[in-house]
Amino acid sequence: MSDIHAAIDAVWRIExxxxxxxxxxxxxxxxxxxxxxxxxxxxALERWPASGVPDNPGAWLMATAKHRAxxxxxxxxxxxRKHDTVGRELEARQESPEDALHAALDDDxxxxxxxxxxxxxxxxxxxxxxxxLTLRLLGGLTTEEIARAFLVPVPTVAQRIVRAKRxxxxxxxxxxxxxxxxxxARLSSVLEVIYLIFNEGYTATAGDDWTRxxxxxxxxxxxxxxxxxxxxxxxxxxxxxLMEIQASRLHARVGPxxxxxxxxxxxxxxxxxxxxxxxxxALERxEALGGTLGPYALQAAIVAxxxxxxxxxxxxxxxxxxxxxxxxxxxxxxxxxxxxxVAYAMAFGPAAGLEIVDAVAAEPxxxxxxxxPGVRGDLLFKLGRFDEARGEFERAASLTRNARExxxxxxxxxxxxxxxxx
Amino acid sequence: MSISPAIIRRLYGxxxxxxxxxxxxxxxxxxxMLVIPKVYEKAGADFVPPADLIAKMTxxxxxxxxxxxxxxxxxxxxxxxxxxxxxxxxxPKVVDGPFTEAKELVGGYWIIQVxxxxxxxxxxxxxxxxxxxxxxxxxxxxxxxxxxDVRKAAGR
Numbered sequence: 001m002s003d004i005h006a007a008i009d010a011v012w013r014i015e016x017x018x019x020x021x022x023x024x025x026x027x028x029x030x031x032x033x034x035x036x037x038x039x040x041x042x043x044a045l046e047r048w049p050a051s052g053v054p055d056n057p058g059a060w061l062m063a064t065a066k067h068r069a070x071x072x073x074x075x076x077x078x079x080x081r082k083h084d085t086v087g088r089e090l091e092a093r094q095e096s097p098e099d100a101l102h103a104a105l106d107d108d109x110x111x112x113x114x115x116x117x118x119x120x121x122x123x124x125x126x127x128x129x130x131x132x133l134t135l136r137l138l139g140g141l142t143t144e145e146i147a148r149a150f151l152v153p154v155p156t157v158a159q160r161i162v163r164a165k166r167x168x169x170x171x172x173x174x175x176x177x178x179x180x181x182x183x184x185a186r187l188s189s190v191l192e193v194i195y196l197i198f199n200e201g202y203t204a205t206a207g208d209d210w211t212r213x214x215x216x217x218x219x220x221x222x223x224x225x226x227x228x229x230x231x232x233x234x235x236x237x238x239x240x241x242l243m244e245i246q247a248s249r250l251h252a253r254v255g256p257x258x259x260x261x262x263x264x265x266x267x268x269x270x271x272x273x274x275x276x277x278x279x280x281x282a283l284e285r286x287e288a289l290g291g292t293l294g295p296y297a298l299q300a301a302i303v304a305x306x307x308x309x310x311x312x313x314x315x316x317x318x319x320x321x322x323x324x325x326x327x328x329x330x331x332x333x334x335x336x337x338x339x340x341x342v343a344y345a346m347a348f349g350p351a352a353g354l355e356i357v358d359a360v361a362a363e364p365x366x367x368x369x370x371x372x373p374g375v376r377g378d379l380l381f382k383l384g385r386f387d388e389a390r391g392e393f394e395r396a397a398s399l400t401r402n403a404r405e406x407x408x409x410x411x412x413x414x415x416x417x418x419x420x421x422x
Numbered sequence: 423m424s425i426s427p428a429i430i431r432r433l434y435g436x437x438x439x440x441x442x443x444x445x446x447x448x449x450x451x452x453x454x455m456l457v458i459p460k461v462y463e464k465a466g467a468d469f470v471p472p473a474d475l476i477a478k479m480t481x482x483x484x485x486x487x488x489x490x491x492x493x494x495x496x497x498x499x500x501x502x503x504x505x506x507x508x509x510x511x512x513x514p515k516v517v518d519g520p521f522t523e524a525k526e527l528v529g530g531y532w533i534i535q536v537x538x539x540x541x542x543x544x545x546x547x548x549x550x551x552x553x554x555x556x557x558x559x560x561x562x563x564x565x566x567x568x569x570x571d572v573r574k575a576a577g578r
Contacts, residue, residue, distance in 0.1 A: 009538065009541075010536075010537075010540035013538075013541055214449045217449055217535070221490035221491070224487070224492075225489065225490040228487055269577070274494060274533070278493070278494075
């Protein structure tokens with residue numbers, strides 16, 4: 001990449017979300033807003049190599065996109081596209097369209113960014129669409145980058161994004177921050193999207209790599225942005241704390257040949273102290289806001305138990321069982337039960353853990369959940385029931401879609417000794 | 423570059439547009455932006471930066487935070503309050519501040535997490551600095567980026 005193109009790319013990464021957000025408020029259509037922003041970028045790519053990057057590149061891009069929007073408005077194209085809504089609203093406010101556009105663009109952009117996040121994560125969209133649209137509009141990622149990150153073909157992502165924009169337009173989703181009644185549910189949709197992005201990077205569900213840190217980086221950045229925009233929301237800080245602390249282990253959980261290294265086997269000197277400190281600080285912000293801990297804050301408090309322990313033996317498992325009990329009450333799920341079983345096994349012995357696992361083993365939701373046989377195998381192994389353990393590890397190996405994890409499970413099955421009567 | 427093919431087609435029809443090149447690296451890097459304030463070459467131990475500069479700096483710090491790129495930052499007290507430990511002929515020698523002969527003294531730093539050196543430079547360009555100040559942009563060395571023998575020496 002030439003220097004000027006790298007510089008333009010950097011400006012785009014910094015400015016794109018704010019640019020799209022400001023434009024979306026103006027034209028009431030995130031799809032059109034993104035097109036306008038892309039056109040401004042294209043103009044920059046044409047002009048900046050000769051003129052150099054302007055002193056205030058963000059303002060330049062915004063002015064360029066704005067001119068284009070006004071142009072479209074004058075030619076009536078935007079009205080056509082927006083079923084007259086923008087035109088009607090502008091008329092109702094008895095302002096000239098251009099004055100309204102200028103006024104809209106002079107306001108603070110923070111609220112616009114928040115509106116954009118809520119719109120991209122709107123429940124009217126499928127989960128895949130929300131993920132793709134969020135990475136594209138807020139993360140500034142290209143369709144190609146999103147496709148690579150999720151290991152799906154480029155046309156699939158492109159289609160998802162086109163359809164998502166059309167769905168938002170057809171459903172006439174207003175470009176706004178949801179009000180009180182709606183807010184909690186809508187916020188949890190936003191948090192879910194960010195955490196799904198993080199988790200896809202943290203434990204890749206498919207492919208040859210155990211982790212894809214680029215997705216974790218994006219999710220963390222989105223979480224940090226959201227925390228600045230909604231400082232009074234404890235669960236936002238809870239999610240940020242959870243991601244910071246989990247990300248602190250990213251390097252340690254991959255071995256020299258790319259194989260997974262389980263938490264208790266990790267070299268803790270490789271944990272990222274800076275991220276742990278940030279995570280614990282975010283958790284303190286949750287506590288300072290008061291109230292009971294929500295599901296993300298509880299999970300953050302759980303991973304903080306690991307982060308605070310200098311060695312695996314120092315881990316406060318008893319505290320962790322209490323936190324898992326609270327989580328199981330607040331957000332009961334078979335997956336939480338499996339994790340709760342692990343904590344109980346560590347605190348009170350493998351039999352205590354096995355009891356919890358066995359209680360949920362028949363759950364249909366867990367039928368293809370590879371961690372269940374993995375955990376069950378581990379507990380059986382510790383209880384000396386090697387034949388049963390081997391069967392569980394083999395089942396875990398057959399269920400996971402991650403090549404690295406499959407190898408690990410087959411190794412553990414082999415460690416149970418040969419099958420059959422001895 | 424983040425330009426959708428649809429846009430290119432819409433604007434340019436079938437006219438050839440140079441294909442966007444892939445980014446060399448998609449994970450983030452950490453950069454330290456070291457502040458080298460001119461005033462620190464002469465500042466006394468009791469030097470305090472003016473309130474209006476602090477206000478501008480606070481706003482800038484917020485902009486880094488709001489963009490989700492800021493990892494940490496610190497400002498350093500004047501060099502006059504510090505010490506230098508110099509290493510020559512096998513013996514450390516301590517010199518207390520102020521360092522009258524020294525130029526380019528560090529006044530603070532930010533650590534940011536970004537995708538490219540250019541992005542770090544773009545952030546540095548936006549900092550509210552005074553005439554004669556310098557911001558040095560340096561990538562944080564990650565052990566994992568070293569060759570295997572160096573990683574091994576570092577215990578990795």
